Amino acid sequence: MSNFKIDTRETSNIHVLDLKGYLDAHTAPELEKAFQSLLDKQKYDIIVNCKDLTYISSAGLGVFMAYIEDVRKNNGDIKLSNMSAKVYNIFDLLGFPLLYDISKEEAEAITKFSSKQK
Amino acid sequence: MNSKTLHLKIPSQTEKLFTVRTFIAEAAIMFGFDEESLNKISIAVDEACTNIIKHSYNYAPDKEIEVIVEMYNDKFEVVIIHNGKSFDADLIKSPDMKEYLSQYRHGGLGMHLMRSLMDKVEYKNLSDKRSEVRLIKVLPLKVNK
Secondary structure (H helix, E strand, C coil), X not given: CCCEXXXXXXXXCEEEEEEEEEECCCCHHHHHHHHHHHHHCCCCEEEEEEEEEEEECHHHHHHHHHHHHHHHHCCCEEEEECCCHHXXXXXXXXXXXXXXXXXXXXXXXXXXHHHHHC | CCCEEEEEEEECCHHHHHHHHHHHHHHXXXXXXXXXXXXXXXXXXXXXXXXXXXXXXXXXXXXXXEEEEEECCXXXXXXXXXXXXXXXXXXXXXXXXXXXXXXXXXXXXXXXXXXXXXXXXXXXXXXXXXXXXXXXXXXXXXXXX
16 A cells, blocks of 8 residues: 655646655655656756645655755755645744745745746 | 553564554544644654664564553553664754754654654663663643643
8 A cells, every 4th residue: 555646747847746645764765766856857946745745754854855955056946835734843843944945835836936937 | 550551563664654653643542632742643653663663673674663552641651662773862962953954964853853742752771682762742631630
């Protein structure tokens, strides 16, 4: 049984990862693969839509930390959106909003990328 | 004093973390925790089991982890027992998160999360080369009585 799923899509040169389910030490490698695949294609403007992400542990947070530096060095960003309060509380507890751009809605994150791309 | 005890044994595999979290969530509901506390305890137990799988058993999938929930009148204790490598938790300091984030570090947040989410985290070496991690959460309503 897989209780985690990632769908990828592209909108105006921005790559969106839709996360669904439980992101823990078992499923974190799937997110690593998804990020690595985008970086291999030199795609650095990334939004992670967390609307259907129901759970995150430190293994999941570690994946975001593993890629943010490389992405930003390449003038891109990993922006997060649509987080439930439950997931946001874990990001917040560790101070992650200091480093990550977290938007309520995906559209806000797209607008931020679009203004940069102009 | 001891009112109720629940047991679960899992093999040392990360795919069993979901089973552990479900077991803990059901016990926490039975004990009377609200959803927020239940989530905190589930994550802390997940982190403890993940650390054991990763560091104590070095990802060997055929070892055993025992999870015991002890429900007392005013507190909920989760004891996680393994017979892998023990570690001195006192040597592992919680990171300064501002520094951690500004230096783009990653890894090593499990124990910090456990300490942040629970009221108490204790490590003990048992006999027969076994070790336990004990995670303690007090029921807030009963504390305020």
